[in-house]
Amino acid sequence: MERIRLDKLLAAGGAGTRSEVKSFIRKGQVTVNGAVCKNADGKVDAQNDVICLDGQPLTYTEFEYHMLYKPAGCVTAARDSRYPTVMDYITSARKKELFPVGRLDLDTEGLLLITNDGNLAHRLLAPGRHVDKTYYARIQGETTQEDAVRFREGIDIGEDRLTMPALLEILTAGPVSEVRVTIQEGKFHQVKRMFTAVGKQVLYLKRLRMGSLVLDGGLQAGGSRLLTQEEIDDLRKGALHE
Numbered sequence: 001m002e003r004i005r006l007d008k009l010l011a012a013g014g015a016g017t018r019s020e021v022k023s024f025i026r027k028g029q030v031t032v033n034g035a036v037c038k039n040a041d042g043k044v045d046a047q048n049d050v051i052c053l054d055g056q057p058l059t060y061t062e063f064e065y066h067m068l069y070k071p072a073g074c075v076t077a078a079r080d081s082r083y084p085t086v087m088d089y090i091t092s093a094r095k096k097e098l099f100p101v102g103r104l105d106l107d108t109e110g111l112l113l114i115t116n117d118g119n120l121a122h123r124l125l126a127p128g129r130h131v132d133k134t135y136y137a138r139i140q141g142e143t144t145q146e147d148a149v150r151f152r153e154g155i156d157i158g159e160d161r162l163t164m165p166a167l168l169e170i171l172t173a174g175p176v177s178e179v180r181v182t183i184q185e186g187k188f189h190q191v192k193r194m195f196t197a198v199g200k201q202v203l204y205l206k207r208l209r210m211g212s213l214v215l216d217g218g219l220q221a222g223g224s225r226l227l228t229q230e231e232i233d234d235l236r237k238g239a240l241h242e
């Protein structure tokens, strides 16, 4: 049973800012299980108590999960002095609690999960869990089956060990090739460094998938939406087993 402050629950439920909800509480607009409650810092049971503002019931969930289609040109950080950050694309009453799960480079686009669920984030990112990440990339140079073999066997990118087996799917091969790459790790600039190691250069990189979570084809770059309950459950299940 989770007990939280009444004003925090109301603000997190989107009823207003902390000072606005305090004023609603003071004015008697808030009821807990049918009784007016004027005590903003009183604790309520977030799961079982029925909280209403002006007679309208409010729901509170502990965690928020946002899917962002990260555009190029923003940094995966909460704050930055030079560039916009991924958080600038998220609207939430609880923005201060949210953080991005993992990183994408400044020029990389695509799927980024933003949440306040530290447990899930930890499980998705833990090196021992090998959660698959799939990227679409445009490559300068002709990608070959030999590259695919090298990706499968592991590549020396200057770390202590070779990279873990990665799947390189060649979609089109030519002076500029199109590929899909699935990696099990998340080393700094990993995909770019893997292509550099086989003598090629990544021109464009977009993440399509992380674990069970797939970038919503209906989102535009810079767009975001909340995860569905099914997506959340699948991510949790996958992160437990991977």
Ligand code: URA
Pocket (backbone or CB within 6 Å): 103, 104, 105, 106, 108, 188, 189, 190, 191, 192, 193, 205
């Ligand atoms: N690999 C990269 O090189 N860059 C990213 O942003 C993600 C994976």
